[in-house]
Amino acid sequence: MSTVDQPKGRTLVFNIMRYNPQVEGDKPKMVRYEVEETLGMTIFIALNHIRETREPSLLFDFVCRAGICGSCGMIINGRPDLACRTLTTKFPDGEITLMPLPAFKLIGDLSVDTGTFMRRVSERVGSWIHSEEAKNPNLNVLEERMDPDVADKIYELDRCIECGCCISACGTMRMRDSFLGARGFMSVARFQADPRDKRTDADWYEVLGDDDGIFGCMTLMGCEDTCPKDLPHQTKIAYLRRRMVKVK
Numbered sequence: 382m383s384t385v386d387q388p389k390g391r392t393l394v395f396n397i398m399r400y401n402p403q404v405e406g407d408k409p410k411m412v413r414y415e416v417e418e419t420l421g422m423t424i425f426i427a428l429n430h431i432r433e434t435r436e437p438s439l440l441f442d443f444v445c446r447a448g449i450c451g452s453c454g455m456i457i458n459g460r461p462d463l464a465c466r467t468l469t470t471k472f473p474d475g476e477i478t479l480m481p482l483p484a485f486k487l488i489g490d491l492s493v494d495t496g497t498f499m500r501r502v503s504e505r506v507g508s509w510i511h512s513e514e515a516k517n518p519n520l521n522v523l524e525e526r527m528d529p530d531v532a533d534k535i536y537e538l539d540r541c542i543e544c545g546c547c548i549s550a551c552g553t554m555r556m557r558d559s560f561l562g563a564r565g566f567m568s569v570a571r572f573q574a575d576p577r578d579k580r581t582d583a584d585w586y587e588v589l590g591d592d593d594g595i596f597g598c599m600t601l602m603g604c605e606d607t608c609p610k611d612l613p614h615q616t617k618i619a620y621l622r623r624r625m626v627k628v629k
């Protein structure tokens with residue numbers, strides 16, 4: 382469809398939290414912007430438009446614009462979601478409020494530092510294959526074949542894009558920032574499903590077996606409700622809890 386054929390859009394009203402902690406004396410405030418809606422407009426496109434035409438200092442993150450990099454997570458009308466995958470047509474009244482994801486350090490406006498948290502989770506879980514072969518790889522032999530069904534199961538659990546939506550929707554996380562969170566549980570499930578990883582349940586108990594791990598989870602499933610990759614949080618949390626209860 383050419384630009385002239387496009388139906389005339391609505392005027393959208395964006396209320397965006399603006400606050401840059403790097404600027405001395407700056408205070409959090411909500412700022413209103415009006416944007417003419419265009420066909421197929423996403424929150425990301427609207428934000429880009431605001432930044433290009435009116436507000437060059439507006440901070441928000443993006444890389445891929447395709448739901449792959451996980452950079453553009455933010456609170457959109459009260460719910461954590463990806464700005465690049467959220468169409469403005471989802472909001473019939475045309476009023477859209479944007480806030481930064483909570484539970485992460487604010488960089489400014491809608492930009493937060495998810496990287497520090499994700500790295501901590503990765504180090505705590507040990508997000509790499511634990512085995513003697515992995516420690517001392519023999520480069521002269523072919524890698525062992527993996528059953529395609531097993532590979533599919535691992536792939537399914539390995540689709541996390543580290544967007545932080547599940548962490549921002551998590552009640553326990555808001556009370557205790559040392560909590561492993563749904564992202565961490567999914568990572569554990571991924572390595573448990575991998576036959577190359579030789580960690581036992583007793584090893585996993587050391588990672589998960591306390592209130593900062595699976596026993597701190599309140600199972601209200603904010604993670605399941607908000608994960609943009611539809612990862613099976615509910616099933617995996619229940620499974621991990623059952624396995625960990627049996628360890629001691």
Ligand code: SF4
Nearest residue numbers: 551598599600602604
């Ligand atoms: S179910 Fe557990 S991990 Fe998921 S949001 Fe609730 S407390 Fe957090």
Ligand code: SF4
Nearest residue numbers: 541542544545547608
């Ligand atoms: S588990 Fe889902 S919501 Fe959580 S960080 Fe990964 S992709 Fe985002």
Ligand code: FES
Nearest residue numbers: 446450451453465
């Ligand atoms: S910009 Fe990469 S997920 Fe949205």
